[in-house]
Amino acid sequence: MKNIAVIFGGKSGEHEVSLQSAKFIMEMIDKEKHNVVPVGISKDGQWYTGDDVREGLLNKELRGKPISIKLFGKNKGFMVKEEDSWRELDIDLVFPVLHGTYGEDGTLQGMLDLLNIPYVGSGVLGSSVAMDKGMMKEVFKSQGLPVGPYVVFNKYLWDNEQENQVNKMEELGYPLFVKPANLGSSVGISKAKNREQLLAAVEEAFQYDLKLVVEKGLKARELECSVLGNDDLFVSTVGEIVPGNEFYDYNAKYIDDNSEIIIPADLPEGVEGQVQELAKLAFKGLDCLGLSRVDFFFDEDGKVWINEVNTLPGFTSISMYPKLLEASGVTAKDLVKMLIDLALNRHGAMNKLRRDY
Structure with missing residues (x-):
């Protein structure tokens, strides 16, 4: 059995959303094949592990055993403190659920690369470029993708x-x-x-x-599409968000219950295929891996505009990323299994590369 560390919380404005996503993912991991190791990061950057660490963060308490990261030396990796000593925490794979800065932006991914630990999702480049909306739009423009002003x-x-x-x-x-x-x-x-x-x-x-x-601001419908894979990409059906508020803000996403999700979106002939193809191009153009949710606008003139790519999208039971894939025939449990397999396959291929010349 592999030990899978699910890392959540973090020093980000999306801390609370991360705690919701982590609960869903930990429930979906096959416990007969994997041991789940919860790793929570507080808002001030302290790392902890333990069965109730997520509940502690929800209640704004620090619970569990402290974790330290040893980047260099013979026994580099995750170290957990037990009483007065530190022992190595055996981790076979990391499932990052850190939305936003210090988790989705390439910083965590770079650390895991140094530790040679496989992880779900995009690497340093894809994560960092997709996190910066300005740089992401520059890449879209260079790829000839339709970007709004x-x-x-x-x-x-x-x-x-x-x-x-x-x-x-x-x-x-x-x-x-x-x-x-x-x-x-x-x-x-x-x-x-x-x-x-x-x-x-x-x-x-x-x-x-x-x-x-x-x-x-474009007068347009908001469309979303999920992408799954490394090289051979699976693209979901296209969904539509009809915001209950003036736009699809934080309250509309996570607090209010007045927005409408339409899956599949009712679109003119050919538009869904266009959105799906643009989603693939955006995913590859940003050098993404594993998973991404790609967001679009469909304006009154029938033109599709690409808005952004989210490399670690929301992963709750009501989040669009898993819902779109479920509507396309991929259950949540199968999705989590596939993401783990994709991460292990990519890591195995990277470890076969020569490190000497």
Whole structure:
């Protein structure tokens, strides 16, 4: 039996969402084939393991045995503290469920590469580029994918060239969506219909990141598509989100129960195939692995626009990623098994590469 560490929580605005996803994934792992090792990270970056570590984080308590990471030396890896000594924690594979910064952005993936531990999902490059919405859109443009109008700027430019940045944003035309460049789950995102709202939205977003992406609001339907695989990709049917709020914000996703999910989406002939093909191109263009949810807009003129790729999408019982695949014939338990197998296969292939010359 393999020991699978499910890592959740973390130093991110998506900490609470991660705890929900982890519960679902740990329930779906086949206990006859694998031992589940819960690993929780507090908001201040402390690592713990134990059966009740997730419940502790939910209750804003620190429970379990402390974990330390030893990156170098003979016995590198996860070390767990028991009484006054540290022992090696035997981990065969990591299933990261750390949405957002310090988990979905390549930082955790780089550490696991140093430890030579296989993990589910994209590597350093795919994770980091997909996490930064500005860089992701640049890659989309270079691949010839349809991207809506946007501008990118950082805190330094805002502090020193505010009027110039406001003019660039207003040239796109209201309404505008202001987003932290490196977060998901709609954390810190606001919709602005005028300059007063725009200035407030920028200040709100800068609480979560030092770099922002501002997009022109399109009159469009919101479509989503799930991708599964490394090289031979399986793409789900296309679903539609009909937000109960003004847009599909954090409350609409996780708190309110007033948004509608339509699977499959009712689309004109040929549109679903177009979305699925664009999802594959985006996945490969960003060098993604394992899993991703790809989000789109379908506007009033019948044009499909790619919005973003999420390399570690929400993984709760109501999340679109597993729901879309389930509607396409892949059960949640089969999905988790396939993701584990994909990670092990990729790691095995990487370990066959020559390390000398």
